[in-house]
Amino acid sequence: MGIALEKYGWDGFFSGALSPEDKNLVPGRISSQHRSLYRVFTASGEIVAAVAGRMLNGSQTIADLPAVGDWVLLRMRESARARITKVLPRRSRLSRRSAGERTEEQIICANVDTVFIVTALDHDFSVRRIERYLSVTIDGGAAPVVILSKSDLAHEDVSEERRALTSAVALAAPVHVISTQSKQGLEALQQYLQPGKTVAFVGSSGVGKSTLINSFFGEDVQETAAVRETDGTGRHTTTYRRLILLSSGALLLDTPGMREVQLWADEDTVDASFSDIVEAA
Numbered sequence: 001m002g003i004a005l006e007k008y009g010w011d012g013f014f015s016g017a018l019s020p021e022d023k024n025l026v027p028g029r030i031s032s033q034h035r036s037l038y039r040v041f042t043a044s045g046e047i048v049a050a051v052a053g054r055m056l057n058g059s060q061t062i063a064d065l066p067a068v069g070d071w072v073l074l075r076m077r078e079s080a081r082a083r084i085t086k087v088l089p090r091r092s093r094l095s096r097r098s099a100g101e102r103t104e105e106q107i108i109c110a111n112v113d114t115v116f117i118v119t120a121l122d123h124d125f126s127v128r129r130i131e132r133y134l135s136v137t138i139d140g141g142a143a144p145v146v147i148l149s150k151s152d153l154a155h156e157d158v159s160e161e162r163r164a165l166t167s168a169v170a171l172a173a174p175v176h177v178i179s180t181q182s183k184q185g186l187e188a189l190q191q192y193l194q195p196g197k198t199v200a201f202v203g204s205s206g207v208g209k210s211t212l213i214n215s216f217f218g219e220d221v222q223e224t225a226a227v228r229e230t231d232g233t234g235r236h237t238t239t240y241r242r243l244i245l246l247s248s249g250a251l252l253l254d255t256p257g258m259r260e261v262q263l264w265a266d267e268d269t270v271d272a273s274f275s276d277i278v279e280a281a
Contacts (some may be wrong), residue, residue: 005029007249027072028072028073031243038084043197070111090111091111092142094193095136116189117134145174146175149178191241195250195256198250200255241255241256
């Protein structure tokens with residue numbers, strides 16, 4: 001028995017991008033990437049696929065290749081691994097500048113509805129980093145939600161001061177103060193976990209993204225590690241992007257910790273994201 005693609009976020013936006021030439025191809029959504037291989041959610045279950053040679057050779061930049069969260073079209077082969085032949089248009093994307101000498105857009109993830117920007121209320125806290133994540137999210141077409149985690153580790157006065165600083169730069173984006181240890185604020189996040197909708201998590205290592213995902217899932221689906229007490233630095237527990245389906249029907253997309261975000265958006269985009277602040281300056 002097949003699985004409805006709507007369960008993974010398929011809707012009219014993506015079906016409307018299909019052409020008559022695509023009728024013999026199978027749609028699927030990238031759930032994770034491991035070097036040159038991809039795991040893909042399809043109507044018949046999760047499969048492993050590789051990018052077709054023609055598509056690989058015809059790609060102009062790395063942004064043309066599939067990313068986690070992308071809807072793609074596959075050519076199924078009985079005696080060999082499925083081949084990804086096309087990436088459907090992206091409704092939204094998170095991207096940054098790729099490492100190296102060439103300036104290219106690197107897609108962090110695609111087709112997300114909401115982005116949880118997670119920052120801990122300890123040594124990790126940085127208003128500037130929150131601003132940069134907000135710019136990346138707004139420019140990419142997703143809705144940002146700022147989450148200030150580990151409130152149990154910060155003094156009440158410090159938590160309130162940092163919440164106020166965050167609200168000042170978040171503009172219309174909601175700001176939530178939470179603790180996965182005491183369960184403070186977790187109930188308020190349920191409103192974003194809707195069936196067929198995708199929530200991506202971004203933030204530095206050790207801010208509690210994986211622990212928060214585990215709390216939503218109800219068990220340890222993401223590895224976690226303790227933060228060093230000396231400087232509050234977290235260890236990298238998420239090493240690759242992964243799309244996870246909750247029993248509620250919501251989809252969660254974890255990303256490896258990124259302490260610095262090299263914006264793909266230009267300065268005009270950043271100014272547009274924070275027009276009130278620019279005008280005041």
